[in-house]
Amino acid sequence: MRGEETTKDIPATHPRHLSLMTRARLTEGVRQGMTSFDGLIAHGRGEAFDYLLGERTHDFALRSIEAATAHFLTADHPVISVNGNTAALVPAELVMLAELLDSPLEVNIFHPSPERELLIRDHLIAHGARKVLLSEKEVTLPFLDSNRRFVNSRGIYRADLVFVPLEDGDRCEALIRSGRKVITIDLNPLSRTAQTASVTVVDNIVRALPLLLDRVKQLNSFAQTSLHEILESYDNRSVLYEAERVLRGEEGLRNKRK
Amino acid sequence: MRGEETTKDIPATHPRHLSLMTRARLTEGVRQGMTSFDGLIAHGRGEAFDYLLGERTHDFALRSIEAATAHFLTADHPVISVNGNTAALVPAELVMLAELLDSPLEVNIFHPSPERELLIRDHLIAHGARKVLLSEKEVTLPFLDSNRRFVNSRGIYRADLVFVPLEDGDRCEALIRSGRKVITIDLNPLSRTAQTASVTVVDNIVRALPLLLDRVKQLNSFAQTSLHEILESYDNRSVLYEAERVLRGEEGLRNKRK
Numbered sequence: 001m002r003g004e005e006t007t008k009d010i011p012a013t014h015p016r017h018l019s020l021m022t023r024a025r026l027t028e029g030v031r032q033g034m035t036s037f038d039g040l041i042a043h044g045r046g047e048a049f050d051y052l053l054g055e056r057t058h059d060f061a062l063r064s065i066e067a068a069t070a071h072f073l074t075a076d077h078p079v080i081s082v083n084g085n086t087a088a089l090v091p092a093e094l095v096m097l098a099e100l101l102d103s104p105l106e107v108n109i110f111h112p113s114p115e116r117e118l119l120i121r122d123h124l125i126a127h128g129a130r131k132v133l134l135s136e137k138e139v140t141l142p143f144l145d146s147n148r149r150f151v152n153s154r155g156i157y158r159a160d161l162v163f164v165p166l167e168d169g170d171r172c173e174a175l176i177r178s179g180r181k182v183i184t185i186d187l188n189p190l191s192r193t194a195q196t197a198s199v200t201v202v203d204n205i206v207r208a209l210p211l212l213l214d215r216v217k218q219l220n221s222f223a224q225t226s227l228h229e230i231l232e233s234y235d236n237r238s239v240l241y242e243a244e245r246v247l248r249g250e251e252g253l254r255n256k257r258k
Numbered sequence: 259m260r261g262e263e264t265t266k267d268i269p270a271t272h273p274r275h276l277s278l279m280t281r282a283r284l285t286e287g288v289r290q291g292m293t294s295f296d297g298l299i300a301h302g303r304g305e306a307f308d309y310l311l312g313e314r315t316h317d318f319a320l321r322s323i324e325a326a327t328a329h330f331l332t333a334d335h336p337v338i339s340v341n342g343n344t345a346a347l348v349p350a351e352l353v354m355l356a357e358l359l360d361s362p363l364e365v366n367i368f369h370p371s372p373e374r375e376l377l378i379r380d381h382l383i384a385h386g387a388r389k390v391l392l393s394e395k396e397v398t399l400p401f402l403d404s405n406r407r408f409v410n411s412r413g414i415y416r417a418d419l420v421f422v423p424l425e426d427g428d429r430c431e432a433l434i435r436s437g438r439k440v441i442t443i444d445l446n447p448l449s450r451t452a453q454t455a456s457v458t459v460v461d462n463i464v465r466a467l468p469l470l471l472d473r474v475k476q477l478n479s480f481a482q483t484s485l486h487e488i489l490e491s492y493d494n495r496s497v498l499y500e501a502e503r504v505l506r507g508e509e510g511l512r513n514k515r516k
Contacts, residue, residue, distance in 0.1 A: 027295040037285040040295055044302020048446070051303075188306070189513060240513040248507035255447060255498040 019047070019055070022089060022206050029088025034119045036111055039085045042166070049187035050204050052247050057211065060242040061203035067234035068163075068183045068199045069215040070227040075161035075181065078103045082132075083110070085166050086205065087120045091127040093209040097163075098129065100216050106133040106155035110168060112147035143174035164193075165205050172196045185209075189243035200236055202243040277305070277313070280347060280464050287346025292377045294369055297343045300424070307445035308462050310505050315469065318500040319461035325492035326421075326441045326457045327473040328485040333419035333439065336361045340390075341368070343424050344463065345378045349385040351467040355421075356387065358474050364391040364413035368426060370405035401432035422451075423463050430454045443467075447501035458494055460501040 007024045014020060026043050029035030072078050080098055082105050087094070098105045107120045121132040135150035139157050148171050151157045162175050165185035169192025175182045176196055184197040185205045194200045201208050219227065265282040272278060284301050287293030330336050338356055340363050345352070356363045365378045379390045393408035397415050406429045409415045420433050423443035427450025433440045434454055442455040443463045452458040459466050477485065 023296070023299055026299070030295055037288055037298055038281070040298040041281060041284070041302035041305065044299035044304070045306040045309075046302070047299065048303040048306030051448075190309075195513075237513070244513045255453075255495070255502045 018206065022204075023047075026085065026088050029084060032088075032119060032123070034116060034123055035084040035088045036109075036116070038111070039083070039088075043085060046166075046187040046204070049247065053187065053202070053243070054246070055204070057203050057207050058243070058246060060239045060246075061201055061208060062211070063234065064199050064201040064203075064236070064239050065208060065212050065215055066219075066230055067236075068201060068212060069219050070230040070234075071161055071181055071183055071199060072101050072103075072163070072216060073219055073222070074224060074227045074231070075159075077159045078161040078163065079155045079159035080105050081108045081156060081162055081164045081167070082106065082120060082124065083108060083166060084116060084120060087123050090205055090209045091123055093213060095124060095127045095129045096213055097209070097216065098131070100213065100220070104131045104133050104152075104155050105129055106135075106152050108135060108148065108151065108156065108164075108171075110146075110148060141174055141178060143177050144170060149174075164197075165201075165209075167193050169193045169196065189240045189247060194240060198236065199234070200240060202239065276464065280462075281305075284343065284346050287342060290346075290377060290381070292374060292381055293342040293346045294367075294374070296369070297341070297346075301343060304424075304445040304462070307505065311445065311460070311501070312504070313462070315461050315465050316501070316504060318497045318504075319459055319466060320469070321492065322457050322459040322461075322494070322497050323466060323470050323473055324477075324488060325494075326459060326470060327477050328488040328492075329419055329439055329441055329457060330359055330361075330421070330474060331477055331480070332482060332485045332489070333417075335417045336419040336421065337413045337417035338363045339366045339414060339420055339422045339425070340364065340378060340382065341366060341424060342374060342378060345381050348463055348467045349382055351471060353382060353385045353387045354471055355467070355474065356389070358471065358478070362389045362391050362410075362413050363387055364393075364410050366393060366406065366409065366414065366422075366429075368404075368406060368429075399432055399436060401435050402428060407432075422455075423459075423467075425451050427451045427454065447498045447505065452498060456494065457492070458498060460497065 007021055010020045026035055078101050080094060080103055082094060105124055107117045109116055117134050124132050133152035133155040136152055137150060139151055139153045140149045141151055156162055161181040163183045167184055172182055172193040173196050181198040183199045184193050185201040185208050186194045189202045265279055268278045284293055336359055338361055340352060363382055365375045367374055375392050382390050391410035391413040394410055395408060397409055397411045398407045399409055414420055419439040421441045425442055430440055430451040431454050439456040441457045442451050443459040443466050444452045447460045
């Protein structure tokens with residue numbers, strides 16, 4: 001156990017409860033074999049950006065959540081891609097999203113490991129998932145090398161929209177180049193994923209996913225024309241511009257020249 | 259091995275060679291049991307700040323390295339504190355610094371683990387260290403709880419200056435409150451450690467430590483009065499101010515409003 005905190009050790013009254021719980025969920029994911037070491041480092045990068053964004057959901061993120069919802073509800077075959085970090089952090093929310101959209105969850109990880117893929121699948125099933133797809137060695141995406149190119153023929157391969165939160169830039173780019181829409185959640189508005197996706201939610205996934213679920217429930221009854229209007233008025237560039245402005249110091253410098 | 263890269267897999271020609279090597283050294287540190295999971299997350303935070311700083315050593319960092327050197331060469335009992343991240347990243351440089359200053363290395367880690375302490379000590383000895391101190395259960399620093407309060411009577415306990423790169427804010431604060439000078443290396447100029455230390459080198463430890471070693475060799479022959487002049491003209495506040503200015507967007511926003 002290396003003497004580190006688990007989710008059970010963190011009192012609900014702790015001022016940094018959410019951040020510590022999130023971190024503990026990921027380190028538990030590593031101990032269970034789902035989450036990679038590189039996943040922990042990537043999470044640390046996210047923490048730093050979240051810190052600079054004030055650790056709150058901004059208006060620009062709410063606009064992206066609205067557009068993501070409209071995409072989900074107008075797509076023919078939306079698919080939810082799951083990696084070792086999202087499985088550890090928000091398994092129940094991913095399962096609920098899959099239920100609401102009647103979409104498959106598909107395990108897709110950066111570093112090849114059949115064991116990790118099965119552990120992630122079992123973790124999602126333990127959280128109520130009914131359908132979890134794994135990659136097939138004979139089905140590949142173009143524009144990608146490495147393990148990330150293998151996908152499932154009933155999942156990402158036939159999807160017109162893929163939800164790939166906490167993803168790498170190459171993969172996001174390959175999905176876009178192959179004609180798919182991509183929704184991502186990424187705390188770094190400068191990352192290649194953020195820059196490439198159709199809709200980038202610049203927010204902490206732990207805060208954003210419950211908001212996304214609420215929005216999907218609310219907009220579920222909307223007419224397709226209204227959903228298309230939401231999509232037409234959405235501008236991912238301006239979201240990234242505003243996110244970077246906040247990141248670069250909305251509140252001015254905290255260090256003062258003496 | 260979880261399918262992740264080791265230092266041997268990374269070609270020297272790769273454009274992100276230093277960053278990938280650094281990451282691989284840390285994940286190897288975890289596999290060897292020296293580095294903690296929380297250490298990986300902390301490294302990710304550092305990566306994000308380094309990215310925003312342009313992944314280069316700025317002038318303000320060179321000024322801090324100069325002041326750190328003057329502190330080292332004027333202190334009576336400088337001590338070098340080593341944790342699981344610094345041991346994995348820069349063991350040879352830490353050993354060389356200890357040799358140049360004729361100072362002890364002292365293992366001090368956040369999460370209590372006698373096994374990890376011994377692994378870190380052995381790793382430093384394998385890199386040529388002659389004297390590595392461990393914490394003693396009967397010797398404690400005031401103003402601290404947890405494992406971090408235990409120190410060595412011949413090391414940090416009697417030190418007037420402690421070098422604590424990549425440290426936590428509580429520990430830095432306790433060392434300062436107990437009357438010691440503290441030199442740190444921290445990529446986040448907003449962190450409590452950065453704000454509290456006597457000298458904060460806002461730079462990547464992998465770039466900064468070789469520069470620090472060079473400076474110690476150069477200033478080693480300087481008169482004490484010249485070294486004191488360097489210290490008198492140094493202003494840590496202005497270093498933090500400049501670092502934050504760069505972090506907040508020296509080069510302007512990269513995302514443009516369309």
